[in-house]
Amino acid sequence: MTRASERLRRLLWGGAPALPRDVVVLGVVAFFVMLGFGVVIPVLPVYVRSFGVGYLEVGAVVSAFAVMRLIANPFVGKLLDIAGERVILAVGIGIVAVSSALVGLADSYLQVLLLRGVGGIGSAMFTVAAMTLLLASSDPSTRGRAVGFYQGGFLIGGMAGPAVGGLLSGISLHAPFFFYAGTLVVAGAVGLALLRRHDRTADAVSxxxxxxxxxxxxxxxxxxxxxxxxxxxxxxxxxxxxxxxxxxxxxxxxxxxxxxxxxxxxxxxxxxxxxxxxxxxxxxxxxxxxxxxxxxxxxxxxxxxxxxxxxxxxxxxxxxxxxxxxxxxxxxxxxxxxxxxxxxxxxxxxxxxxxxxxxxxxxxxxxxxxxxxxxxxxxxxxxxxxxxxxxxxxxxxxxxxxxx
CATH class of the missing domain: 1.20.1250.20 (MFS general substrate transporter like domains)
Structure with a gap:
C-alpha cells in the first residue's frame, strides 16, 4: 500500500479529529426533531380525513408546511443577524411544538391547515439556524463529517418515528401530535442548555x-x-x-x-x-x-x-x-x-x-x-x-x- 493510499484510508475510516461539541449537540437535536416528525407523518393524512374532507384538502395540509418553509426561509437569515442562531433555533422549535400540540386539539380542518402552515415557519427557523451554526462550528477540514453526523441524527430519528407513530395511532389519532410536541420540547431544551453562546463578531471556531x-x-x-x-x-x-x-x-x-x-x-x-x-x-x-x-x-x-x-x-x-x-x-x-x-x-x-x-x-x-x-x-x-x-x-x- 502506497503512502498516499494509506493516508486516504486513515482519513476516510479513522484518525480524524473529534467533532466539536456543538456539532454533537445539533445531531442529538436533529434526532429528537425527526423522531417526532416521523411519528406524525404517517398519521397526518388519516387525521385530516377524519374532518370529513377530500384528498385535495389532505394534500393542501401536507403542502402548507413545505410552502411556508419556502416562504419563510429568506427572512430567517435576517433574523439570525438580529438574535443569533441559538435563540432562533430554540424559538423555531418552540413554534413547531406549540403548533403541533394545537393540531392535536383542533376541531376543524381550517385550524389544522393554518397551524401546519405556522409550523412550517418554525421549521424554517430551526433548519436554517441549525445548519448555519453547524457550518460555523466546524472547521473546514471536518465540515463534511459534521454535516454527515447531523444528517445521521435526522435519518435515525426518521426511521424510528413511523414505528412509534403506528403504536400511538392505535391509542388515538391525537396522541402522535402531542408526542411530537414533547420531542420538540426535549430538542429545544437540549439546544438551549448545551449549545455554546457564540460571539458573532469573532467566532473562535470558524x-x-x-x-x-x-x-x-x-x-x-x-x-x-x-x-x-x-x-x-x-x-x-x-x-x-x-x-x-x-x-x-x-x-x-x-x-x-x-x-x-x-x-x-x-x-x-x-x-x-x-x-x-x-x-x-x-x-x-x-x-x-x-x-x-x-x-x-x-x-x-x-x-x-x-x-x-x-x-x-x-x-x-x-x-x-x-x-x-x-x-x-x-x-x-x-x-x-x-x-x-x-x-x-x-x-x-x-x-x-x-x-x-x-x-x-x-x-x-x-x-x-x-x-x-x-x-x-x-x-x-x-x-x-x-x-x-x-x-x-x-x-x-x-x-x-x-x-x-
Whole structure:
C-alpha cells in the first residue's frame, strides 16, 4: 500500500479529529426533531380525513408546511443577524411544538391547515439556524463529517418515528401530535442548555471571514450547491417519495407495505454511508463527491422505471441511498466553504432551493406520469441530477478551498 493510499484510508475510516461539541449537540437535536416528525407523518393524512374532507384538502395540509418553509426561509437569515442562531433555533422549535400540540386539539380542518402552515415557519427557523451554526462550528477540514453526523441524527430519528407513530395511532389519532410536541420540547431544551453562546463578531471556531451575499452568489461552489440541493429535493421528495409507492402497487403488483420496507432498507444503507461520505468529502473534496454522487443518482433514476422485480427496486434504492449520503453532505459543506463564517442568508437560500424542489417535484412528476408515463417523470429527476453533476465540474479542485 502506497503512502498516499494509506493516508486516504486513515482519513476516510479513522484518525480524524473529534467533532466539536456543538456539532454533537445539533445531531442529538436533529434526532429528537425527526423522531417526532416521523411519528406524525404517517398519521397526518388519516387525521385530516377524519374532518370529513377530500384528498385535495389532505394534500393542501401536507403542502402548507413545505410552502411556508419556502416562504419563510429568506427572512430567517435576517433574523439570525438580529438574535443569533441559538435563540432562533430554540424559538423555531418552540413554534413547531406549540403548533403541533394545537393540531392535536383542533376541531376543524381550517385550524389544522393554518397551524401546519405556522409550523412550517418554525421549521424554517430551526433548519436554517441549525445548519448555519453547524457550518460555523466546524472547521473546514471536518465540515463534511459534521454535516454527515447531523444528517445521521435526522435519518435515525426518521426511521424510528413511523414505528412509534403506528403504536400511538392505535391509542388515538391525537396522541402522535402531542408526542411530537414533547420531542420538540426535549430538542429545544437540549439546544438551549448545551449549545455554546457564540460571539458573532469573532467566532473562535470558524476560520473563514464573513462574505457579502453578492460575492457568495457569484461563487461557483455556492452555485453548484444550490443546483445540487434543488435536484436532490426534486428527486428525493418529488419523484422517489411520490412515485415509488405507486410503482410498487400498480406496476410491480406488490403490497403497499413493501414501499415502507424498501425505504427503510435504503435509509439504513444511507445512514451507514454517512460516515465514509463525510470523511470522503473532507479528505478528497466537495467537487468529486458531488460529481460522482449525482451521476450515480441519475443512473439509478433512469433504471427504476424499468425494474420488473421488487428485489431489483430495493437494490436500486439502496444504491441511491448511498449516493444520497454524498448528495446531502458535499453541497452543504460547499456552502460553508463559499459563505465563510455566519453565512445565515446563504444557508437560508440554500435551504429554499431544496424546499422548492420538494414542492414542485411532486406536482411536475404527477403531471408527467399522467401525460407520458413513469419514464418521463423519473427522467425529470435525471435531467436535474445530471445537470448538477456537470455544473459541479466548474468548482475549484482540491479538498478545501478558502472563501477568499
Amino acid at each position: 476560520t473563514l471571514p464573513l462574505r457579502p451575499f453578492r460575492e457568495v452568489l457569484g461563487d461557483s461552489r455556492y452555485q453548484s450547491a444550490l443546483l445540487a440541493n434543488l435536484a436532490q429535493g426534486w428527486a428525493a421528495m418529488g419523484v422517489r417519495s411520490a412515485l415509488i409507492p405507486v410503482l410498487v402497487v400498480e406496476v410491480l403488483r406488490g403490497e403497499p407495505a413493501w414501499t415502507g420496507i424498501a425505504f427503510a432498507i435504503a435509509a439504513v444503507a444511507q445512514t451507514l454511508a454517512l460516515l465514509p461520505a463525510g470523511r470522503f468529502v473532507d479528505a478528497v473534496g466537495r467537487r468529486p463527491a458531488i460529481v460522482a454522487a449525482f451521476a450515480v443518482g441519475s443512473v439509478v433514476m433512469i433504471a427504476i422505471p424499468f425494474v420488473t422485480e421488487l428485489w431489483m427496486l430495493v437494490l436500486l434504492l439502496c444504491v441511491y441511498g448511498v449516493a444520497a449520503a454524498f448528495m446531502g453532505t458535499a453541497p452543504a459543506a460547499a456552502v460553508g466553504d463559499a459563505a465563510g463564517a455566519r453565512g445565515g442568508q446563504p444557508v437560508a437560500v440554500f435551504e429554499a432551493f431544496g424546499d422548492a424542489g420538494a414542492i414542485a417535484g411532486p406536482l411536475v412528476a404527477g403531471l408527467l406520469v399522467d401525460a407520458f408515463g413513469f419514464e418521463a417523470a423519473f427522467g425529470s429527476a435525471v435531467v436535474l441530477m445530471a445537470a448538477a453533476a456537470l455544473f459541479a465540474l466548474r468548482m475549484p479542485r482540491g479538498r478545501v478551498a478558502s472563501a477568499a
